[in-house]
Amino acid sequence: MQQFTGPRWGRSPADDGTQLDIFQAARAGDCAQLARLLKGGADVNTCDRWDSFPLYYACLAGHDVAARKLLEAGAGAIFAESTFEADRCYRAAPNLKIQKLLREYEVRPLPPPPSLARLSAALRSAPPDITLYVQGRPIEAHRVILAARSPYFRTKLATEWGSRREVRLSSSHIYVSFDLMRSLVDFFYSDRVDLPADDVEAFARICRACQCQGLLQRANRFLAPRRCRETQQLDRCHPPRRFVWQARCAQDRLPSALRRILYDCLANSREEDLRNNEPVETCAGSEYDDLADTCVKVGERVFRCHQLILASRSEYFKTRLFRRTEFLERHHGVLEEHDVSAEAFEKMLVYIYTDEIEDLGDDPLAQAEELLDVASRYLMYRLKGVVADLLIPHLDMDRISPAQLCRWLTLSDMYDVAKIREYCLHIIACNFEAFAEAREFQALLLASRTSAPAEGQGDLLNDLRQTWLAARLDRRNESAALFEKRLEMVLLAPRQGVNGDQRGFSCVPGRSRTSMIRRIASKLMRKIFCGILLSE
Amino acid sequence: MYPIPADASATVQRPPAGRRTAPRIQPFKRVADDPDFVLRTCLTLSSAFRQIYAGNAQYLNFESLYRCTYNVCVVHGGEVLYTQVATTMAAEVEKLAGSLENTASAPDDEFLRELLGRWKKHSNAVTMIRDVVMYMERSFVEFRHKAPVHELGLRAWRDGMLRPDGEVRPRLRATLLQIAGRDRAGEAVDAPLRYLMAGATKMLVEVGDGLYEEVLEAPFLDEVRRLCAGESVRLLASPCGCGEYLRTVESMMDAEKARVSRFLDAQTEEKVAAVVLAEMVEKNVARLVGMEGSGLASMLIDGRYWDLTRMHRLLGRVQGGVPAMRDCMNAHFQEIRNTAGDDERLLSRDKERYREMINGVFRGEVSFHAALDSCFT
Numbered sequence: 001m002q003q004f005t006g007p008r009w010g011r012s013p014a015d016d017g018t019q020l021d022i023f024q025a026a027r028a029g030d031c032a033q034l035a036r037l038l039k040g041g042a043d044v045n046t047c048d049r050w051d052s053f054p055l056y057y058a059c060l061a062g063h064d065v066a067a068r069k070l071l072e073a074g075a076g077a078i079f080a081e082s083t084f085e086a087d088r089c090y091r092a093a094p095n096l097k098i099q100k101l102l103r104e105y106e107v108r109p110l111p112p113p114p115s116l117a118r119l120s121a122a123l124r125s126a127p128p129d130i131t132l133y134v135q136g137r138p139i140e141a142h143r144v145i146l147a148a149r150s151p152y153f154r155t156k157l158a159t160e161w162g163s164r165r166e167v168r169l170s171s172s173h174i175y176v177s178f179d180l181m182r183s184l185v186d187f188f189y190s191d192r193v194d195l196p197a198d199d200v201e202a203f204a205r206i207c208r209a210c211q212c213q214g215l216l217q218r219a220n221r222f223l224a225p226r227r228c229r230e231t232q233q234l235d236r237c238h239p240p241r242r243f244v245w246q247a248r249c250a251q252d253r254l255p256s257a258l259r260r261i262l263y264d265c266l267a268n269s270r271e272e273d274l275r276n277n278e279p280v281e282t283c284a285g286s287e288y289d290d291l292a293d294t295c296v297k298v299g300e301r302v303f304r305c306h307q308l309i310l311a312s313r314s315e316y317f318k319t320r321l322f323r324r325t326e327f328l329e330r331h332h333g334v335l336e337e338h339d340v341s342a343e344a345f346e347k348m349l350v351y352i353y354t355d356e357i358e359d360l361g362d363d364p365l366a367q368a369e370e371l372l373d374v375a376s377r378y379l380m381y382r383l384k385g386v387v388a389d390l391l392i393p394h395l396d397m398d399r400i401s402p403a404q405l406c407r408w409l410t411l412s413d414m415y416d417v418a419k420i421r422e423y424c425l426h427i428i429a430c431n432f433e434a435f436a437e438a439r440e441f442q443a444l445l446l447a448s449r450t451s452a453p454a455e456g457q458g459d460l461l462n463d464l465r466q467t468w469l470a471a472r473l474d475r476r477n478e479s480a481a482l483f484e485k486r487l488e489m490v491l492l493a494p495r496q497g498v499n500g501d502q503r504g505f506s507c508v509p510g511r512s513r514t515s516m517i518r519r520i521a522s523k524l525m526r527k528i529f530c531g532i533l534l535s536e
Numbered sequence: 537m538y539p540i541p542a543d544a545s546a547t548v549q550r551p552p553a554g555r556r557t558a559p560r561i562q563p564f565k566r567v568a569d570d571p572d573f574v575l576r577t578c579l580t581l582s583s584a585f586r587q588i589y590a591g592n593a594q595y596l597n598f599e600s601l602y603r604c605t606y607n608v609c610v611v612h613g614g615e616v617l618y619t620q621v622a623t624t625m626a627a628e629v630e631k632l633a634g635s636l637e638n639t640a641s642a643p644d645d646e647f648l649r650e651l652l653g654r655w656k657k658h659s660n661a662v663t664m665i666r667d668v669v670m671y672m673e674r675s676f677v678e679f680r681h682k683a684p685v686h687e688l689g690l691r692a693w694r695d696g697m698l699r700p701d702g703e704v705r706p707r708l709r710a711t712l713l714q715i716a717g718r719d720r721a722g723e724a725v726d727a728p729l730r731y732l733m734a735g736a737t738k739m740l741v742e743v744g745d746g747l748y749e750e751v752l753e754a755p756f757l758d759e760v761r762r763l764c765a766g767e768s769v770r771l772l773a774s775p776c777g778c779g780e781y782l783r784t785v786e787s788m789m790d791a792e793k794a795r796v797s798r799f800l801d802a803q804t805e806e807k808v809a810a811v812v813l814a815e816m817v818e819k820n821v822a823r824l825v826g827m828e829g830s831g832l833a834s835m836l837i838d839g840r841y842w843d844l845t846r847m848h849r850l851l852g853r854v855q856g857g858v859p860a861m862r863d864c865m866n867a868h869f870q871e872i873r874n875t876a877g878d879d880e881r882l883l884s885r886d887k888e889r890y891r892e893m894i895n896g897v898f899r900g901e902v903s904f905h906a907a908l909d910s911c912f913t
Contacts, residue, residue: 315674319667320598326664327598339603377606379674414610416675 022046026054026070029063034070044075053078053085060092064101076105090231099231116254118382119355120189126312130161133168134181141185144306147291148257149188150210157291180206187215191247191254197222200243218245255354258309262353265292265304266346294321295334301342302334303349313352316378344370351383357390364394365404372415388419395423397431402438409444409460422467429467436490445491461487574613577604578620584668585621589628589661601668614676621669622688629658629696633704640703644711648732651704655693655739662689690743698740698747705751708736712752712799713759719795720763733799741801753804757811760792764815772820777830779843782850785816810853818854825851825864832864836893844897862903869911887912 022042025033038044047053055075058067078085086106093099128140147154161167169176180195180203187193193215195203200219207216222243247253292304311318320335337345343361348371351357360367368391375383394400395408405424412420428435435441448460465483472479584601587593608617632654639650666673666685677684683691698704715733719725740748767788771781789812796804817824824847825832835844851857869890876882887908894904 316602316670319670320602324598324664324667326593327596328594336599338599376610376675377603377671379671 022054023048023052023057026057026063026066027061029058029061029066031065031069034066038069038073044070044073045078053089056085056089056092059089059098059102060094062094062098064098067098067101071101071105079106087231116191116355120191120254122312123309124189126308129165129308130157131166132181132185133166134176134178137178138166139178139182139185141188142308143291144258144261144308145188145254146185148261149254150212152209152211154291176206177202184210184212184215187247189254193243193245195243197243203243214247215245219243255356258353259350261291261306262349265306266349268292269295269301269303296345297334297336298340298345299342303345305349305352309352314378314380340374341370343367344374347371348374348378348380348383351380351386357383357386360387360390360394364391365400365408368394369411372411372417376415384415384417385419388417391420392423395420395427397427397434402431402435403440406435406438406440406444413460421463425463425467426471429464429471432468432486436486442490445487574608574611574616577608578613578617580604581608581617581668582620582624585624585661585665586628588664588668589631589657591657593664598668602671605669606671609672609675614672614680617669617672618676618682621665621672621685622692625662625665625689625692626696628661629692632658633697633702636697636704640707644714645729645732647707648711648729648736651697652732652735652739654697658689658693662686665689690745694743694745694747698743698751708740709751709755711736713755715799716756716759716795719798720791730798737799737801748801752800753807756796756800756804757807760808761811761815764788764812768816768820772823778824778827778832778847779830779835779840781824782817782843782846785812785850786846788812788816813850813854817850817857821851821854821857821860825860832861833868836865836868836890839893841893841897844893848898848901858901858903862907865904866907866911869908873911883912 021033022037022044024030025037044054053075055067055070055078058070078089086102089102090099093102123142123145126142128142130141130143130146132139132141143157147157169181180199183193183195183203184206193203200222204216204219204223207219292306294305294307294310296303296305307317307321311321344367347357347361347367357371360371368387371387372384375381375387395405397405405427408420409424409428412418412424428441445461465480468483469479581601581604584596587596605617608614636650636654639647642650662685666689669685673685676682712733715725715729737748737752740751767784771784789809792808792812793805796802796808832844832847835847848858848861851861872886873883876886890908891905894901894908898904
């Protein structure tokens with residue numbers, strides 16, 4: 001499946017071999033070629049120098065099988081992004097069959113990305129702290145999410161509703177029905193809306209009242225009569241029965257809404273640091289009230305955050321905030337965290353709110369190490385994988401020394417991050433000569449040989465052997481013997497350094513053995529030649 | 537910036553690892569401190585656990601204790617910490633058991649109240665300790681498949697307080713039997729004692745390991761068995777009909793089930809019903825079914841539908857009950873057949889009547905239908 005990045009406007013490189021072929025294949029209806037290209041990673045949603053997509057060509061030429069292939073590969077994203085392109089495809093379709101195919105993919109919603117599913121599941125499972133009563137029936141929600149997703153709710157929570165736990169939404173100025181409000185709140189959590197087509201108009205009114213711009217635009221687009229004659233005809237025969245939409249664009253999604261609230265929190269925190277003498281509840285640095293209900297003091301900085309989000313993402317915080325309140329907290333309403341640096345904690349907060357980290361900052365290795373420590377301490381195991389993904393590009397043989405790489409191998413064992421471990425072993429296996437010199441590597445091998453593997457990590461030597469053999473698959477038997485020999489040489493070297501009087505020839509490591517042979521041989525040669533010259 | 541309470545440094549002990557200023561060197565620094573660091577931190581944690589047991593949790597800082605656990609587990613000191621947790625819990629439970637000794641001569645409800653108070657203290661402390669060493673549980677315990685901290689707490693309680701040779705078990709047993717006896721005799725057992733008994737039952741069920749069955753359930757079932765055997769002998773000796781006997785059986789069963797639901801755990805209800813039936817019905821099936829003047833045959837003739845339903849219901853739960861009924865019915869149908877002789881109308885009328893009876897009263901029992909068909913063809 002292609003990454004849903006949306007259509008790329010502007011001149012795409014027409015001299016790129018694969019991109020030209022996809023247009024040609026779509027035009028010709030060549031399904032085998034299309035399959036090959038898509039498997040090879042060609043992007044379905046690019047346009048050529050005439051600003052046309054492969055799907056357009058397939059529709060124009062009337063190849064329904066090719067069009068279906070493209071739609072399955074993700075060309076349906078254009079329906080989410082632009083009606084002009086969608087209308088163009090409809091207009092280009094020569095027969096009803098292709099139009100129906102397009103309609104089928106237009107109404108089919110794309111699946112939510114997995115990170116979002118996790119985030120919304122975690123948030124949904126937390127106990128609700130506000131109940132909205134609509135037409136007498138309750139909808140349970142969390143203040144943070146409501147405030148993050150809708151400016152109307154945000155102002156209401158900040159001013160009128162305050163800390164009330166139950167709020168009655170009256171239908172005085174807009175007609176609010178329970179089902180529609182429920183759909184709206186579900187959209188806040190899961191970025192997905194699914195309504196019968198008749199209710200969309202009322203839903204659009206509610207969106208306008210709650211100031212949810214993205215959703216309002218989409219609903220209006222659904223309601224607006226299509227200008228294209230073909231779609232109008234299709235609409236008359238087969239009207240769309242449901243309005244289904246999964247928000248794809250970044251600003252419509254939950255993580256970015258939470259990110260906005262997070263930035264407000266951070267802005268408020270910084271403001272507070274500067275001021276440095278006021279209690280936490282009264283200060284408001286950014287223009288919005290961020291509804292933060294707890295502060296975490298890390299070093300010199302204080303971070304404002306929301307109990308709910310912290311608790312739903314980390315079991316440590318859940319225990320500390322909700323279960324174990326009988327322990328001593330030194331300052332009321334403020335949690336203190338020690339042994340963490342403020343930068344790492346800030347990055348962790350960004351991860352908690354938005355389920356991703358942007359980058360590792362200026363000093364990636366140190367920051368990554370600290371983040372791994374933080375992730376394992378606060379029991380956020382997925383963060384380790386995210387950090388590993390960000391770190392691995394920095395673990396390059398050109399940029400770091402073998403000693404550092406050995407250290408990262410140890411760290412990956414300590415924090416149990418399999419990705420980093422495999423990557424380090426792979427690099428070591430590929431550059432064994434460079435590592436054989438390093439003293440840290442020898443120490444590592446000796447340590448792993450003598451001590452039992454801790455916590456069932458798996459023998460380092462075995463894993464190294466496996467990785468070595470995997471890198472040289474074609475010459476397995478010689479590779480195994482070579483590996484053993486090299487390992488012996490590496491392991492014997494420190495012993496050679498420890499007691500220097502063991503000058504037996506078999507104990508000398510290979511490298512200096514050859515150099516010694518060379519030296520002796522050259523001396524002999526010189527003597528022989530000198531002897532010959534002298535004798536002549 | 538924020539006011540720090542005066543007693544903070546006195547009660548809270550930080551681990552010696554110190555604040556992390558340059559994050560680079562930290563892990564190796566921990567490893568270098570190895571033997572001393574782990575032991576010292578574990579001792580700090582055990583003193584914190586003792587404070588928790590003493591009820592002074594509000595003077596402890598959760599964050600620093602959790603950080604101690606984390607630091608210990610990261611340098612692979614999980615084993616040491618695990619044994620520390622186990623030994624501290626065992627020691628504390630010993631202390632609690634020791635303080636219970638002096639209530640040995642107190643009346644029952646006093647004793648139960650003390651026991652349950654200590655149990656509550658222990659289980660609260662165990663949950664607090666479990667949360668403090670949460671990191672160890674997630675990393676070490678799950679990885680090595682050891683018993684979780686909650687399990688350790690239950691084991692400590694079982695071995696410390698509920699020893700086989702101790703006093704608590706016989707006391708509990710005696711209290712329960714006494715209460716059940718009073719209830720059977722018709723005396724009102726006052727509500728606090730009932731709640732205490734129910735609490736003690738819950739405690740035993742939670743500790744598990746067959747303790748509830750051994751301490752409470754088995755003696756109670758033995759008592760019921762004895763009573764039922766005596767009652768059955770008495771009733772059968774006296775001139776009482778089968779219907780009346782079965783009625784007594786059913787009322788006893790219901791009474792015992794109600795008693796169990798008041799004092800014991802719900803899992804015993806089925807067992808006590810089975811015991812009553814086994815003692816009073818299973819041993820006397822043939823006698824009951826074939827009783828002169830009030831057995832199955834006369835019930836069928838007289839059409840005593842309630843008695844028939846009850847007999848089927850009770851005997852259906854007992855081994856060999858329904859086959860015995862079927863044999864008796866077979867014999868009865870044979871007799872009717874023989875007396876009716878060749879009178880077709882009479883035969884068919886009887887057949888219809890019995891068929892309806894089987895469908896209604898015996899809920900369409902298949903073997904009875906088969907017997908009816910085989911006799912009346």
